[in-house]
Amino acid sequence: xxxxxxxxKFRVLKTGQSMTLxxxxxxxxxxxxxxxxxxxxxxxxxxxxxGEGTTAKGEVPDGYNVSRLKKxxxxxxxxxxxPSQTSxxxxxxxxPFSLAGADTQYFGPGTRLTVL
Amino acid sequence: xxxxxxxxxxxxxxxxxxxxxxxxxNIATNDYITWYQQFPSQGPRFIIQGYKTKVTNEVASxxxxxxxxxxxxxxxxxxxxxxxxxxxxxxxxxxxxxxxxIWGLGTSLAVNP
Numbered sequence: 408x409x410x411x412x413x414x415x416k417f418r419v420l421k422t423g424q425s426m427t428l429x430x431x432x433x434x435x436x437x438x439x440x441x442x443x444x445x446x447x448x449x450x451x452x453x454x455x456x457x458g459e460g461t462t463a464k465g466e467v468p469d470g471y472n473v474s475r476l477k478k479x480x481x482x483x484x485x486x487x488x489x490p491s492q493t494s495x496x497x498x499x500x501x502x503p504f505s506l507a508g509a510d511t512q513y514f515g516p517g518t519r520l521t522v523l
Numbered sequence: 524x525x526x527x528x529x530x531x532x533x534x535x536x537x538x539x540x541x542x543x544x545x546x547x548x549n550i551a552t553n554d555y556i557t558w559y560q561q562f563p564s565q566g567p568r569f570i571i572q573g574y575k576t577k578v579t580n581e582v583a584s585x586x587x588x589x590x591x592x593x594x595x596x597x598x599x600x601x602x603x604x605x606x607x608x609x610x611x612x613x614x615x616x617x618x619x620x621x622x623x624x625i626w627g628l629g630t631s632l633a634v635n636p
Binding site for chain 1: 615628
């Protein structure tokens with residue numbers, strides 16, 4: 408069981424370039440999430456998905472697009488990268504519920520993105 | 524606007540009990556309180572979750588008063604390996620879109636020898 412994996416681990420982009428971050432999970436989870444983490448800002452939700460073929464906006468969706476064509480994969484796209492998108496990006500997945508009551512998220516190791 | 528507030532940092536010594544309190548004044552009926560731990564260069568990891576009163580597992584306890592406007596994560600007898608950032612999260616329990624996830628900014632815990 409690999410859990411949640413993220414590709415790539417590191418990336419440097421120039422302003423205006425595009426890229427796609429891939430998240431994969433092998434736990435058959437329904438929910439998947441993309442976060443960004445910046446110093447002093449905690450975790451901020453970009454987009455999420457509650458099932459294959461569905462996506463929804465989070466707290467900071469501007470400048471990002473997502474797709475969930477397969478249940479196990481959640482892609483995050485940057486169409487035209489900006490320096491403000493320099494951050495560490497985390498993907499997470501979860502079941503809708505847990506024995507405790509609400510879903511608990513399993514996080515990937517993160518992707519460190521720098522936009523010059 | 525719903526907010527989750529926790530101290531920015533805390534210091535402790537090995538063997539002590541550490542209590543980190545999170546304030547969530549606007550918590551709703553369907554919301555649960557969850558705590559995560561994050562080490563440098565890693566993703567957060569689930570510690571404990573609760574709805575009311577007290578929950579205990581093998582690593583921590585979670586105390587939630589009757590009004591549920593705050594919660595306290597208790598780490599018994601901390602060690603150096605407990606040095607990490609701890610996040611409080613208020614999350615809705617129902618399935619579907621319009622999910623609510625209110626993350627605190629994290630408490631950086633430093634455990635000293």
